[in-house]
Amino acid sequence: MNIAAALDILREKGYKFTGKRAKMLEIFVEENRYLSAKNAFQFMRDDYPNLSVDTIYRNIKLFEKLDILESTEIKGETRYRYKCSKDHHHQIICTDCGTVQKIEMCPMEAVSTTPEGFTITHHKFEIYGYCEDCKP
Incomplete structure:
Protein backbone atom coordinates (compact mmCIF):
# COMPACT_ATOMS: atom_id res chain seq x y z
CA MET A 1 0.00 0.00 0.00
CA LYS A 83 0.82 -1.90 7.15
CA CYS A 84 3.39 -3.42 4.84
CA SER A 85 1.16 -5.79 2.90
CA LYS A 86 -1.85 -8.03 3.01
CA ASP A 87 0.19 -11.19 2.44
CA HIS A 88 0.75 -13.61 5.30
CA HIS A 89 4.12 -13.08 6.96
CA HIS A 90 5.94 -12.74 10.26
CA GLN A 91 8.70 -10.44 11.37
CA ILE A 92 11.77 -9.76 13.48
CA ILE A 93 11.59 -6.36 15.21
CA CYS A 94 14.45 -4.33 16.70
CA THR A 95 13.43 -3.29 20.21
CA ASP A 96 15.64 -0.21 20.02
CA CYS A 97 14.97 1.49 16.66
CA GLY A 98 11.82 -0.41 15.59
CA THR A 99 13.16 -1.64 12.22
CA VAL A 100 11.55 -4.77 10.82
CA GLN A 101 12.75 -7.74 8.82
CA LYS A 102 10.43 -10.31 7.30
CA ILE A 103 10.71 -13.96 8.37
CA GLU A 104 10.50 -16.27 5.36
CA MET A 105 8.61 -19.08 7.11
CA CYS A 106 5.48 -19.56 9.17
CA PRO A 107 5.84 -21.09 12.64
CA MET A 108 2.24 -22.35 12.44
CA GLU A 109 3.54 -25.03 10.07
CA ALA A 110 5.05 -26.67 13.17
CA VAL A 111 1.71 -26.75 15.04
CA SER A 112 0.34 -30.23 14.56
CA THR A 113 -2.61 -30.13 16.94
CA THR A 114 -4.93 -27.60 18.52
CA PRO A 115 -7.04 -28.00 21.64
CA GLU A 116 -10.26 -29.92 21.06
CA GLY A 117 -13.09 -27.65 20.01
CA PHE A 118 -10.78 -24.72 19.20
CA THR A 119 -10.68 -23.21 15.72
CA ILE A 120 -7.74 -20.97 14.83
CA THR A 121 -8.84 -17.91 12.86
CA HIS A 122 -5.54 -16.04 12.64
CA HIS A 123 -2.18 -15.67 14.34
CA LYS A 124 0.69 -13.24 14.80
CA PHE A 125 4.31 -14.16 15.35
CA GLU A 126 7.00 -11.60 16.16
CA ILE A 127 10.57 -11.98 17.35
CA TYR A 128 12.21 -9.11 19.22
CA GLY A 129 15.90 -8.30 19.48
CA TYR A 130 18.49 -5.82 18.21
CA CYS A 131 19.38 -5.02 14.63
CA GLU A 132 23.03 -4.77 13.56
CA ASP A 133 23.09 -0.98 14.14
CA CYS A 134 21.55 -1.15 17.64
CA LYS A 135 23.32 -4.21 19.03
CA PRO A 136 24.62 -3.42 22.55
Missing part, protein backbone atom coordinates in the same frame (compact mmCIF):
# COMPACT_ATOMS: atom_id res chain seq x y z
CA ASN A 2 1.20 3.52 -0.70
CA ILE A 3 0.11 6.92 0.63
CA ALA A 4 -2.36 7.46 -2.22
CA ALA A 5 -4.02 4.11 -1.48
CA ALA A 6 -4.28 4.99 2.22
CA LEU A 7 -5.83 8.36 1.39
CA ASP A 8 -8.28 6.59 -0.93
CA ILE A 9 -9.32 4.35 2.00
CA LEU A 10 -9.93 7.45 4.12
CA ARG A 11 -12.11 9.01 1.42
CA GLU A 12 -14.01 5.77 0.73
CA LYS A 13 -14.85 5.46 4.43
CA GLY A 14 -16.04 9.07 4.59
CA TYR A 15 -13.09 10.65 6.42
CA LYS A 16 -11.60 13.99 5.42
CA PHE A 17 -8.27 14.29 3.70
CA THR A 18 -6.15 16.70 5.74
CA GLY A 19 -2.57 17.85 5.53
CA LYS A 20 -1.90 16.43 8.99
CA ARG A 21 -3.18 13.00 8.02
CA ALA A 22 -1.14 13.04 4.82
CA LYS A 23 1.98 14.10 6.75
CA MET A 24 1.47 11.32 9.32
CA LEU A 25 1.14 8.73 6.59
CA GLU A 26 4.22 10.13 4.88
CA ILE A 27 6.23 9.81 8.12
CA PHE A 28 5.21 6.18 8.65
CA VAL A 29 6.02 5.28 5.03
CA GLU A 30 9.38 7.08 5.02
CA GLU A 31 10.49 5.72 8.38
CA ASN A 32 9.44 2.15 7.52
CA ARG A 33 9.70 1.01 11.14
CA TYR A 34 7.62 0.91 14.30
CA LEU A 35 7.16 4.37 15.82
CA SER A 36 5.46 5.48 19.00
CA ALA A 37 2.82 8.19 18.95
CA LYS A 38 5.43 10.38 20.65
CA ASN A 39 7.84 9.75 17.74
CA ALA A 40 5.16 10.74 15.23
CA PHE A 41 4.43 13.88 17.25
CA GLN A 42 8.13 14.83 17.27
CA PHE A 43 8.37 14.40 13.49
CA MET A 44 5.32 16.61 12.95
CA ARG A 45 5.66 19.41 15.47
CA ASP A 46 7.93 21.61 13.32
CA ASP A 47 5.37 21.63 10.49
CA TYR A 48 2.41 21.88 12.89
CA PRO A 49 3.49 23.82 16.02
CA ASN A 50 -0.04 23.85 17.50
CA LEU A 51 -0.50 20.09 17.03
CA SER A 52 -1.68 18.17 20.07
CA VAL A 53 -0.67 14.66 21.08
CA ASP A 54 -4.41 13.85 21.21
CA THR A 55 -4.64 14.55 17.46
CA ILE A 56 -1.80 12.12 16.85
CA TYR A 57 -3.48 9.40 18.94
CA ARG A 58 -6.89 9.94 17.32
CA ASN A 59 -5.45 9.65 13.82
CA ILE A 60 -3.28 6.66 14.70
CA LYS A 61 -6.33 4.85 16.08
CA LEU A 62 -8.29 5.76 12.95
CA PHE A 63 -5.49 4.46 10.69
CA GLU A 64 -5.33 1.27 12.74
CA LYS A 65 -9.11 0.79 12.52
CA LEU A 66 -8.95 1.26 8.73
CA ASP A 67 -6.13 -1.30 8.50
CA ILE A 68 -3.60 1.30 7.33
CA LEU A 69 -1.33 0.96 10.38
CA GLU A 70 -0.46 -2.11 12.45
CA SER A 71 0.77 -2.12 16.02
CA THR A 72 2.99 -4.05 18.39
CA GLU A 73 4.25 -3.55 21.91
CA ILE A 74 7.94 -2.88 22.49
CA LYS A 75 9.27 -2.35 26.01
CA GLY A 76 5.75 -1.74 27.35
CA GLU A 77 4.90 0.91 24.74
CA THR A 78 2.58 0.51 21.77
CA ARG A 79 4.29 1.34 18.50
CA TYR A 80 2.82 1.62 15.04
CA ARG A 81 3.98 1.05 11.50
CA TYR A 82 2.52 1.37 8.06
Whole structure:
Protein backbone atom coordinates (compact mmCIF):
# COMPACT_ATOMS: atom_id res chain seq x y z
CA MET A 1 0.00 0.00 0.00
CA ASN A 2 1.20 3.52 -0.70
CA ILE A 3 0.11 6.92 0.63
CA ALA A 4 -2.36 7.46 -2.22
CA ALA A 5 -4.02 4.11 -1.48
CA ALA A 6 -4.28 4.99 2.22
CA LEU A 7 -5.83 8.36 1.39
CA ASP A 8 -8.28 6.59 -0.93
CA ILE A 9 -9.32 4.35 2.00
CA LEU A 10 -9.93 7.45 4.12
CA ARG A 11 -12.11 9.01 1.42
CA GLU A 12 -14.01 5.77 0.73
CA LYS A 13 -14.85 5.46 4.43
CA GLY A 14 -16.04 9.07 4.59
CA TYR A 15 -13.09 10.65 6.42
CA LYS A 16 -11.60 13.99 5.42
CA PHE A 17 -8.27 14.29 3.70
CA THR A 18 -6.15 16.70 5.74
CA GLY A 19 -2.57 17.85 5.53
CA LYS A 20 -1.90 16.43 8.99
CA ARG A 21 -3.18 13.00 8.02
CA ALA A 22 -1.14 13.04 4.82
CA LYS A 23 1.98 14.10 6.75
CA MET A 24 1.47 11.32 9.32
CA LEU A 25 1.14 8.73 6.59
CA GLU A 26 4.22 10.13 4.88
CA ILE A 27 6.23 9.81 8.12
CA PHE A 28 5.21 6.18 8.65
CA VAL A 29 6.02 5.28 5.03
CA GLU A 30 9.38 7.08 5.02
CA GLU A 31 10.49 5.72 8.38
CA ASN A 32 9.44 2.15 7.52
CA ARG A 33 9.70 1.01 11.14
CA TYR A 34 7.62 0.91 14.30
CA LEU A 35 7.16 4.37 15.82
CA SER A 36 5.46 5.48 19.00
CA ALA A 37 2.82 8.19 18.95
CA LYS A 38 5.43 10.38 20.65
CA ASN A 39 7.84 9.75 17.74
CA ALA A 40 5.16 10.74 15.23
CA PHE A 41 4.43 13.88 17.25
CA GLN A 42 8.13 14.83 17.27
CA PHE A 43 8.37 14.40 13.49
CA MET A 44 5.32 16.61 12.95
CA ARG A 45 5.66 19.41 15.47
CA ASP A 46 7.93 21.61 13.32
CA ASP A 47 5.37 21.63 10.49
CA TYR A 48 2.41 21.88 12.89
CA PRO A 49 3.49 23.82 16.02
CA ASN A 50 -0.04 23.85 17.50
CA LEU A 51 -0.50 20.09 17.03
CA SER A 52 -1.68 18.17 20.07
CA VAL A 53 -0.67 14.66 21.08
CA ASP A 54 -4.41 13.85 21.21
CA THR A 55 -4.64 14.55 17.46
CA ILE A 56 -1.80 12.12 16.85
CA TYR A 57 -3.48 9.40 18.94
CA ARG A 58 -6.89 9.94 17.32
CA ASN A 59 -5.45 9.65 13.82
CA ILE A 60 -3.28 6.66 14.70
CA LYS A 61 -6.33 4.85 16.08
CA LEU A 62 -8.29 5.76 12.95
CA PHE A 63 -5.49 4.46 10.69
CA GLU A 64 -5.33 1.27 12.74
CA LYS A 65 -9.11 0.79 12.52
CA LEU A 66 -8.95 1.26 8.73
CA ASP A 67 -6.13 -1.30 8.50
CA ILE A 68 -3.60 1.30 7.33
CA LEU A 69 -1.33 0.96 10.38
CA GLU A 70 -0.46 -2.11 12.45
CA SER A 71 0.77 -2.12 16.02
CA THR A 72 2.99 -4.05 18.39
CA GLU A 73 4.25 -3.55 21.91
CA ILE A 74 7.94 -2.88 22.49
CA LYS A 75 9.27 -2.35 26.01
CA GLY A 76 5.75 -1.74 27.35
CA GLU A 77 4.90 0.91 24.74
CA THR A 78 2.58 0.51 21.77
CA ARG A 79 4.29 1.34 18.50
CA TYR A 80 2.82 1.62 15.04
CA ARG A 81 3.98 1.05 11.50
CA TYR A 82 2.52 1.37 8.06
CA LYS A 83 0.82 -1.90 7.15
CA CYS A 84 3.39 -3.42 4.84
CA SER A 85 1.16 -5.79 2.90
CA LYS A 86 -1.85 -8.03 3.01
CA ASP A 87 0.19 -11.19 2.44
CA HIS A 88 0.75 -13.61 5.30
CA HIS A 89 4.12 -13.08 6.96
CA HIS A 90 5.94 -12.74 10.26
CA GLN A 91 8.70 -10.44 11.37
CA ILE A 92 11.77 -9.76 13.48
CA ILE A 93 11.59 -6.36 15.21
CA CYS A 94 14.45 -4.33 16.70
CA THR A 95 13.43 -3.29 20.21
CA ASP A 96 15.64 -0.21 20.02
CA CYS A 97 14.97 1.49 16.66
CA GLY A 98 11.82 -0.41 15.59
CA THR A 99 13.16 -1.64 12.22
CA VAL A 100 11.55 -4.77 10.82
CA GLN A 101 12.75 -7.74 8.82
CA LYS A 102 10.43 -10.31 7.30
CA ILE A 103 10.71 -13.96 8.37
CA GLU A 104 10.50 -16.27 5.36
CA MET A 105 8.61 -19.08 7.11
CA CYS A 106 5.48 -19.56 9.17
CA PRO A 107 5.84 -21.09 12.64
CA MET A 108 2.24 -22.35 12.44
CA GLU A 109 3.54 -25.03 10.07
CA ALA A 110 5.05 -26.67 13.17
CA VAL A 111 1.71 -26.75 15.04
CA SER A 112 0.34 -30.23 14.56
CA THR A 113 -2.61 -30.13 16.94
CA THR A 114 -4.93 -27.60 18.52
CA PRO A 115 -7.04 -28.00 21.64
CA GLU A 116 -10.26 -29.92 21.06
CA GLY A 117 -13.09 -27.65 20.01
CA PHE A 118 -10.78 -24.72 19.20
CA THR A 119 -10.68 -23.21 15.72
CA ILE A 120 -7.74 -20.97 14.83
CA THR A 121 -8.84 -17.91 12.86
CA HIS A 122 -5.54 -16.04 12.64
CA HIS A 123 -2.18 -15.67 14.34
CA LYS A 124 0.69 -13.24 14.80
CA PHE A 125 4.31 -14.16 15.35
CA GLU A 126 7.00 -11.60 16.16
CA ILE A 127 10.57 -11.98 17.35
CA TYR A 128 12.21 -9.11 19.22
CA GLY A 129 15.90 -8.30 19.48
CA TYR A 130 18.49 -5.82 18.21
CA CYS A 131 19.38 -5.02 14.63
CA GLU A 132 23.03 -4.77 13.56
CA ASP A 133 23.09 -0.98 14.14
CA CYS A 134 21.55 -1.15 17.64
CA LYS A 135 23.32 -4.21 19.03
CA PRO A 136 24.62 -3.42 22.55
